[in-house]
Structures are given as C-alpha cells and as structure tokens.
Amino acid sequence: MLGLVLPVYLDVTIDLLTAFILLLSFVMLSSKWISFYIHAYGIQSFLIFILTLILGIETHSVDLYLVALLTLIVRCLIVPYMLLNMMKKFNIKEEINLSIKIPASIITGLVLTVFGYFLIFKLIHNFVPDIIINSAAIALSLVFIGFFMIISRYTTITQILGLLVIENGIFLFSVILTPTLPLIVELVVLFDILVTVTAMLILSMVMKIKTGSFSTSMLNRLVG
Amino acid sequence: MKIIVLIFLLLPLISGIAALIFRNKRFAEYITFISSAGTLVISIYYLLFLLHFHSITLLNNAIIIDKFSAYIILLVAIVYFLSSMYSISYMRFAIKNEGLTDNEFFRYYLLINLFALTMLVAPILNNLALYLIDIELTTVTSSFLVITEITEKSIEAAWKYIVIVSSGISIAILGTVLFYLAGNIHGIHHGIYGIISSLDWTVLSAHAVYLNKDLVKIAFILIVIGLGTKVGLAPMHTWLPDAHSEAPAPISTMLSASLLNTAMYGIMRYFNIAGKNLGFNYPQEIMIIIGLFTIFIGVMGIINQKTTKRLFAYSSIEHMGIISLGFGLGGVFGTFGALFQMLAHSLSKPIMFYGSGNLLHKYKTKDIKAIKGVIYTMPKTAFLYVAGALTLVGAPPSAVFIGEFLILLESFKKGDYFISVILIILLISAFIAILAKINSMIFGVSNDESIYDINNLKITKGDFGLASLMPMAIPLILTIFLGLYIPSPLKLFLNGIVRIIIK
Numbered sequence: 001m002l003g004l005v006l007p008v009y010l011d012v013t014i015d016l017l018t019a020f021i022l023l024l025s026f027v028m029l030s031s032k033w034i035s036f037y038i039h040a041y042g043i044q045s046f047l048i049f050i051l052t053l054i055l056g057i058e059t060h061s062v063d064l065y066l067v068a069l070l071t072l073i074v075r076c077l078i079v080p081y082m083l084l085n086m087m088k089k090f091n092i093k094e095e096i097n098l099s100i101k102i103p104a105s106i107i108t109g110l111v112l113t114v115f116g117y118f119l120i121f122k123l124i125h126n127f128v129p130d131i132i133i134n135s136a137a138i139a140l141s142l143v144f145i146g147f148f149m150i151i152s153r154y155t156t157i158t159q160i161l162g163l164l165v166i167e168n169g170i171f172l173f174s175v176i177l178t179p180t181l182p183l184i185v186e187l188v189v190l191f192d193i194l195v196t197v198t199a200m201l202i203l204s205m206v207m208k209i210k211t212g213s214f215s216t217s218m219l220n221r222l223v224g
Numbered sequence: 225m226k227i228i229v230l231i232f233l234l235l236p237l238i239s240g241i242a243a244l245i246f247r248n249k250r251f252a253e254y255i256t257f258i259s260s261a262g263t264l265v266i267s268i269y270y271l272l273f274l275l276h277f278h279s280i281t282l283l284n285n286a287i288i289i290d291k292f293s294a295y296i297i298l299l300v301a302i303v304y305f306l307s308s309m310y311s312i313s314y315m316r317f318a319i320k321n322e323g324l325t326d327n328e329f330f331r332y333y334l335l336i337n338l339f340a341l342t343m344l345v346a347p348i349l350n351n352l353a354l355y356l357i358d359i360e361l362t363t364v365t366s367s368f369l370v371i372t373e374i375t376e377k378s379i380e381a382a383w384k385y386i387v388i389v390s391s392g393i394s395i396a397i398l399g400t401v402l403f404y405l406a407g408n409i410h411g412i413h414h415g416i417y418g419i420i421s422s423l424d425w426t427v428l429s430a431h432a433v434y435l436n437k438d439l440v441k442i443a444f445i446l447i448v449i450g451l452g453t454k455v456g457l458a459p460m461h462t463w464l465p466d467a468h469s470e471a472p473a474p475i476s477t478m479l480s481a482s483l484l485n486t487a488m489y490g491i492m493r494y495f496n497i498a499g500k501n502l503g504f505n506y507p508q509e510i511m512i513i514i515g516l517f518t519i520f521i522g523v524m525g526i527i528n529q530k531t532t533k534r535l536f537a538y539s540s541i542e543h544m545g546i547i548s549l550g551f552g553l554g555g556v557f558g559t560f561g562a563l564f565q566m567l568a569h570s571l572s573k574p575i576m577f578y579g580s581g582n583l584l585h586k587y588k589t590k591d592i593k594a595i596k597g598v599i600y601t602m603p604k605t606a607f608l609y610v611a612g613a614l615t616l617v618g619a620p621p622s623a624v625f626i627g628e629f630l631i632l633l634e635s636f637k638k639g640d641y642f643i644s645v646i647l648i649i650l651l652i653s654a655f656i657a658i659l660a661k662i663n664s665m666i667f668g669v670s671n672d673e674s675i676y677d678i679n680n681l682k683i684t685k686g687d688f689g690l691a692s693l694m695p696m697a698i699p700l701i702l703t704i705f706l707g708l709y710i711p712s713p714l715k716l717f718l719n720g721i722v723r724i725i726i727k
Binding site: 163182203 | 351354357360361363364366367368371374375376377379380381382383384386388390391394397398401404405409421422423437439442465470512645725
C-alpha cells in the first residue's frame with residue numbers, strides 16, 4: 001500500500017474499518033463474559049478479512065486474495081469455533097476474574113492507543129501518507145491491548161484471546177504497511193496460530209480437568 | 225548433499241512416529257537412540273564438509289547451512305544424543321516411581337523426537353520469519369514435554385511457558401515485519417520502490433546498508449526482547465526456571481543446553497544485519513546491557529534457590545547472560561569466547577541436570593536441604609556431579625573457564641574495566657553459591673547410617689545403570705579435554721563463525 005494512491009472513498013472505507021476493529025478490541029476490554037470476547041474476536045477477524053480483500057482488489061494482488069481467504073477460514077471461522085466448542089463442552093458460564101476493573105481497563109486501552117499512535121507517527125511519518133499512519137497506529141494499539149488483556153485477565157481463554165488479538169494486530173500491521181510480504185510468511189503465521197491455539201486449548205483442558213477451573217489466578221505455586 | 229539433509233530431517237520424524245505407532249517400550253527407546261546417533265554423525269559430517277566450503281545451499285536458497293548453522297546443529301545434536309541415552313534410564317524410573325502410564329510414555333517419545341526435529345530445522349532455514357515460526361513450534365512441542373507427568377505444578381509451568389514465549393515470539397515477528405519494512409521504504413525518496421523485498425538473512429545481510437536506520441533500531445530492540453524471551457534474557461526470563469524445574473530431566477537438559485542456543489543463534493543473525501546497517505556499536509551496547517543484567521538476575525537466583533533443578537535453571541540464565549555479554553563486547557576474543565561458551569554450556573549443563581535426575585529418583589525430592597550424603601549412596605553419580613559442578617562454575621581446566629576467560633580478556637582489551645569488575649564479582653558469587661549447595665548435598669552428613677529420603681525410608685545404596693552414568697561422563701570428559709586443548713580444526717571453524725558474525 002506504500003506508494004499507492006487510493007481513491008477517496010477507499011480511504012474512508014479503510015478508516016472506518018480500522019476504527020471498528022479498534023472498537024471491537026474495546027468491546028473485549030469492557031466485557032465480563034467469555035463468549036463476548038470470542039464473538040468480538042470473530043467479528044474483528046471478519047473486518048480484517050474485508051480490509052485485506054479490499055487491498056487485494058485495489059492492488060490486483062492474487063497473494064492478498066489468498067491471504068484474505070485463509071484469514072476468513074482460520075481466524076474468523078476455525079479459531080472462534082474451537083473456542084466456542086470448548087466453552088460448550090465444559091459448560092463454562094464463569095465470569096472472568098479481572099485484576100484491573102473495567103473502567104480502568106478502558107482508560108488504559110485509550111492510553112495505549114494514543115501511545116501507539118505517537119510511536120507510529122514518530123517512526124514512519126516521513127515516508128507514508130496519513131491514512132496509513134492511522135491504520136498502522138490502530139494495528140500497533142491492538143498489539144498493546146492484547147498484551148494488556150493477557151496481564152489483566154485471569155482466565156486461560158482470555159489469555160489465548162489476548163495472544164490472538166496481538167496476532168491480529170501484527171497481521172493488520174503487515175497487510176497495511178508491507179502488502180508485498182512474501183505469501184509463505186503469512187501462510188506459516190496462520191499455521192502457527194492454529195497450532196498454538198490448539199496446543200493452548202489442550203493445555204487449558206488438562207488444567208480444567210486437573211484443577212477444576214480455567215482460572216489462572218491459582219497458578220502461583222512456582223515462585224523464586 | 226540433498227539426500228543427506230533429507231535423511232538428517234527424516235530421522236527424528238520417523239523415529240518419533242514409529243515410537244508412537246509400534247507401542248513397544250524397548251523399541252521406542254532404541255529407535256530414538258539410533259536416530260539421535262545418526263543425527264550426531266551427520267552433524268559432524270556437516271562440520272567436516274564446511275571446513276573446506278563456504279556453505280551448503282539447497283532448494284533455491286531456502287535452506288542454507290553455513291558454519292554458524294552447522295555449529296548450532298552440532299550443539300543440538302550432542303544434547304539430543306545424550307538426552308535420548310539418558311531417557312532410557314530416566315523413563316524406566318519414572319514408570320516405577322511416579323506411575324507414568326503407557327500413553328504418557330509413548331507421547332514422551334513422540335514429542336522428544338519432534339522437539340529435536342524443530343530445533344534441528346531452525347538453524348538451517350534462510351527465511352527469518354520461517355525461523356521464528358519454527359521457534360514457536362519448539363515452544364509447542366516442548367510445552368507438552370513439560371507436562372509429561374501431569375501435576376498441578378507442571379501444568380502451571382507449561383502454561384506460563386507457552387503464554388510468555390508465544391507473546392515474545394509475536395514481538396519478534398513484529399520486529400521482523402519492521403525489518404522488511406525497513407528494506408522497502410528506503411527507496412521511496414530515491415524513486416526506487418522495494419529494494420530488498422526479501423526476508424532471507426543472506427539477502428538482508430548483503431544489502432544491510434540500504435535499510436532504513438530508524439526502523440532497524442526499533443526492530444532490533446523488538447527482536448532482542450522477543451527472541452530474548454526464548455533465550456531467557458532478564459527480565460523476560462520468568463518462564464525459564466519453572467519450565468526447567470518441572471520438566472523431566474532429559475527435557476530440562478534439551479531446553480537449557482540446546483533450545484536457548486538455538487534462539488541465541490537467531491538474535492545473532494539479526495545482530496549481524498543491524499550491525500552492518502548501524503555500525504556494530506549500537507547492537508553491541510544493547511547486548512552488553514541486557515547481558516550484564518541477565519547475569520545479575522541469574523546469580524541472584526542461584527543464591528536464593530532451594531531446589532536442585534531451579535538452581536541449574538538460574539545457572540542457564542547466567543550463562544546466557546555471559547554469552548550475550550561476550551557477543552556484546554565483540555571483537556575476536558569476545559565473539560570467539562561467546563561461541564565457545566555456547567559449546568561449554570551445552571556440555572556442562574547435561575551433567576548437572578542428569579545428575580539432578582538421578583538424585584530425584586533416589587531421594588524422591590528436588591529439595592537441596594533434604595538431599596544429604598550422596599557420596600555414600602551413589603558414589604559414581606556423586607563424583608560426576610561434583611566434577612560437573614566444578615566445570616560448570618568455570619574452574620580450570622574446563623571449557624566454561626576458557627569461554628569466560630576470553631570474554632574477560634576482551635573487556636580488559638577494550639578498557640571496559642567496569643564490566644570486568646562486575647563480571648568477576650558476579651562469577652565469583654555464582655562460584656561460591658553453587659559449590660556451597662553442591663557441597664551440602666554431596667557430603668552433608670558425617671556417616672552413611674542416617675540417610676533417608678523424603679518419605680523417611682532408608683535409602684538403598686548403589687548407583688543406577690550405565691545409561692544414567694554415561695550421559696554424564698561423556699560431556700565431562702569432553703569439557704575437560706576442551707579446557708586443556710582446543711583442536712585446531714575447531715579453532716579454524718570458530719574463527720570462521722566470528723568472521724560471519726562481525727564481518
């Protein structure tokens with residue numbers, strides 16, 4: 001997308017899409033129920049799919065079509081399906097233990113977003129148009145918000161989702177800033193997401209069977 | 225050459241799957257042992273081949289084995305070989321003492337081979353992003369090895385491991401994307417777009433000067449944080465003592481002695497690119513600062529530890545700090561010393577972890593205070609354990625001593641006396657702390673009548689079989705030999721790697 005002049009309506013569309021993507025990560029931050037998280041993640045992935053598709057059409061890049069399709073399949077369908085399936089199987093209705101309460105979480109999310117914007121602005125404002133700075137800033141703030149989700153929520157599933165949000169952020173970042181990234185890289189990143197999420201789900205199932213809960217707040221035996 | 229590389233990669237894969245399919249315990253043990261021996265032979269063959277050639281390239285540059293890769297492969301293969309030998313002894317005791325089920329046993333043998341495979345693949349990949357994904361796969365396979373015996377503690381360790389390291393790898397991927405971006409935007413002002421559209425380190429390293437400097441600065445820091453999580457550099461080391469202490473002893477060894485080196489290899493590839501782009505001062509300063517902090521955290525951990533395996537896990541952290549300090553000081557001595565320290569680390573860590581495994585099965589505990597009088601109960605293990613501890617803390621003659629001495633020499637040569645003084649103080653503290661703890665475990669009691677295990681049962685005397693002693697004896701002999709004399713082919717080889725890194 002660098003060095004590419006886009007028509008105005010596309011600028012607006014991309015701005016809107018990325019804004020919604022950011023909004024959905026705030027939906028995750030402001031929720032206490034795990035199923036909200038999973039649905040928000042699924043919708044976020046769907047928006048990223050649409051964004052990738054638009055960029056693919058605009059740059060006539062077959063690679064981006066393929067990446068978009070795989071994003072739809074892996075991030076938008078398989079991963080949320082796996083997570084929801086797991087919730088159904090163990091009949092989870094438990095609320096999430098928060099170490100930082102919801103209002104404080106949202107404020108932290110805002111601060112992280114602003115921080116991401118300044119970081120990106122300082123890094124790349126010399127050589128890219130404004131529209132890309134906006135989208136890249138949102139991508140980077142997704143990374144930060146993902147990390148914040150990992151450290152502030154004490155449930156295995158939200159920690160998995162935190163990692164997935166980080167991956168979404170990195171994917172958005174790479175699609176917007178470096179659409180020429182070799183296809184093989186995107187493919188193996190998707191494969192990696194599948195493997196990691198499966199492994200983490202199995203681990204959390206083992207944990208549920210052994211300790212009776214998905215909560216990570218009791219994981220405090222190993223210290224020092 | 226193609227066929228040899230193929231065999232090299234297929235050996236662990238086939239033996240792992242065969243171990244799972246045939247479900248015969250002896251067969252699983254021996255096929256893993258044979259495959260690891262085959263891997264070791266092939267890795268030595270690479271070494272001999274690369275003495276005379278620059279590199280092995282295959283599949284349109286997708287696979288490149290140069291001297292540095294071959295060296296890391298050798299380190300991984302050595303530890304894989306030792307661990308597969310030690311597993312024969314360790315897993316039989318795990319079945320007897322800890323009630324390991326058949327399913328867990330065969331899963332262990334599948335995963336140990338896959339873990340070795342993922343580590344052997346990592347150094348030969350040319351594409352940096354693929355390398356990172358492969359490192360992520362090592363995390364997945366080894367986190368399941370950590371829960372070989374499913375207990376609440378091991379689940380906790382595995383969970384911390386996979387969450388912390390996966391997020392670390394995400395940061396490293398972000399850094400890699402920035403490296404790619406740095407190659408793609410430079411040309412805009414000059415009217416050339418997409419000068420370096422590649423993530424191959426060969427390409428990036430050859431065209432490093434064309435990368436955007438600001439982006440490379442940030443990207444290198446992200447890489448050090450991200451891959452540093454896997455290496456165990458402080459303050460990203462928190463998963464390491466947990467995973468190392470809860471995994472079975474052969475796996476702790478593979479985690480410590482080969483996985484950390486494999487991740488360090490990645491940092492050094494980026495180090496080379498960043499150094500060529502920014503001048504070597506910038507990445508070197510980062511490595512020095514993080515290295516010193518890591519040594520400090522490692523030594524503080526060593527002083528505070530109450531269990532055997534956590535002690536050596538913190539010692540791994542300390543060694544990784546020394547290695548990154550060595551690379552950070554740079555120069556011929558520093559880099560050579562750091563590379564030699566990698567080998568030394570891979571040789572002396574197995575002795576200690578396998579020894580701790582033997583003690584665990586004798587005394588049924590990892591608590592240092594509860595283990596007394598090993599010299600009476602297991603004299604051979606005790607001898608190897610003490611000798612191993614001496615080589616580990618860097619008493620001459622040992623490979624660790626040579627590595628640490630060279631790094632110290634470089635700091636003197638550069639006139640960074642501040643670093644030398646801190647390093648000497650920390651090394652001496654580690655020396656005293658480790659030897660005091662080992663001393664209390666090995667000797668500890670005045671006579672051999674009053675030695676009980678954690679369940680207050682009288683301990684039967686005698687060592688375990690050959691399979692538990694040989695994996696300790698082989699690296700001990702090697703590390704003492706290397707402390708006395710470095711063969712000239714090895715020296716030539718390491719000098720070649722030094723040229724690759726700081727050229």
